[in-house]
Amino acid sequence: MEWIVDLVGPGVAQAMQVDAILYDGRSAFQRIQVAASRLFGRMLVLDDAIQTTERDEYTYHEMLVHLPLVTHPSPRRALIIGGGDGGTLEESLKHPLQKVTMVEIDRDVVEVCRRFLPGISGAAFEDPRTRLLVEDGIAYVRTARERFDVILVDSTDPKGPGVALFSPEFYAACATLLSDDGLLVAQSGSLLYQRDLTEMVRRHLRTVFPIVGTYWAPVPAYPGVLWSFSYGSKRFDPGRVTGDTITQRLTSVQTRFYGPATHAAGLQLPALL
Numbered sequence: 001m002e003w004i005v006d007l008v009g010p011g012v013a014q015a016m017q018v019d020a021i022l023y024d025g026r027s028a029f030q031r032i033q034v035a036a037s038r039l040f041g042r043m044l045v046l047d048d049a050i051q052t053t054e055r056d057e058y059t060y061h062e063m064l065v066h067l068p069l070v071t072h073p074s075p076r077r078a079l080i081i082g083g084g085d086g087g088t089l090e091e092s093l094k095h096p097l098q099k100v101t102m103v104e105i106d107r108d109v110v111e112v113c114r115r116f117l118p119g120i121s122g123a124a125f126e127d128p129r130t131r132l133l134v135e136d137g138i139a140y141v142r143t144a145r146e147r148f149d150v151i152l153v154d155s156t157d158p159k160g161p162g163v164a165l166f167s168p169e170f171y172a173a174c175a176t177l178l179s180d181d182g183l184l185v186a187q188s189g190s191l192l193y194q195r196d197l198t199e200m201v202r203r204h205l206r207t208v209f210p211i212v213g214t215y216w217a218p219v220p221a222y223p224g225v226l227w228s229f230s231y232g233s234k235r236f237d238p239g240r241v242t243g244d245t246i247t248q249r250l251t252s253v254q255t256r257f258y259g260p261a262t263h264a265a266g267l268q269l270p271a272l273l
């Protein structure tokens with residue numbers, strides 16, 4: 001039995017014992033592992049940090065995706081930065097979007113996840129509305145000419161290829177790609193152990209967007225369980241979406257975790273920030 005040890009932040013590590021390592025390789029960008037544990041099933045690990053697990057991926061992906069897609073009243077185009085496991089893509093495609101563009105830097109992550117964690121993406125990569133681009137998200141947002149209603153930043157933490165995805169320049173470039181009423185959500189770290197990171201994301205978003213906030217979801221395999229997501233919006237405020245609107249927008253979108261109660265609860269931050 002082996003341990004996956006994630007050095008989360010100053011003075012804190014999360015260790016998880018796993019029954020087997022099913023894949024261990026190194027791409028041009030990072031170390032990629034797939035491990036299996038009794039508690040969480042198969043999990044994707046990049047540079048020793050657990051990215052997603054079969055057992056709890058749905059709380060993270062549903063809250064990252066549905067909260068902004070419901071906040072925008074009529075999203076047609078979405079952009080995902082990162083998200084190589086395909087979970088964010090799969091949840092996005094549950095909405096009647098015209099097109100979802102996913103820009104992932106590491107083809108190996110996509111291929112390894114499709115092989116070892118096929119349940120997380122389902123049929124998302126074959127959906128005709130999907131456009132997968134294997135390139136650096138930073139370069140993409142700097143040069144793209146398209147418009148999006150929602151941008152979802154499903155990145156690794158700010159180390160390795162993900163560092164610049166947390167910069168004010170990146171958020172500013174995203175804002176130029178967003179429609180006049182668009183919004184962006186980014187995963188912004190552990191509420192317990194990465195408070196500096198969450199604060200930094202909020203601070204950087206504030207330099208660009210008039211409406212900025214943070215919400216959370218429980219993601220048991222992530223360090224500290226309480227995981228944060230931060231949004232920057234040009235017009236629509238997630239805090240003003242009513243329960244009735246959420247219920248109505250979910251009529252044809254099946255979820256296990258996201259709904260009116262978790263939307264509202266997620267926006268209530270535990271007294272930590």
Ligand code: SAM
Nearest residue numbers: 051082083084105106109136137155156161162
């Ligand atoms: N849910 C995860 C978490 O919070 O830990 C993130 C999952 S997803 C696998 C993160 C992806 O972001 C990785 O596949 C990584 O290759 C990708 N990524 C990192 N830097 C990137 C960049 N500059 N452009 C595009 N994708 C990037």
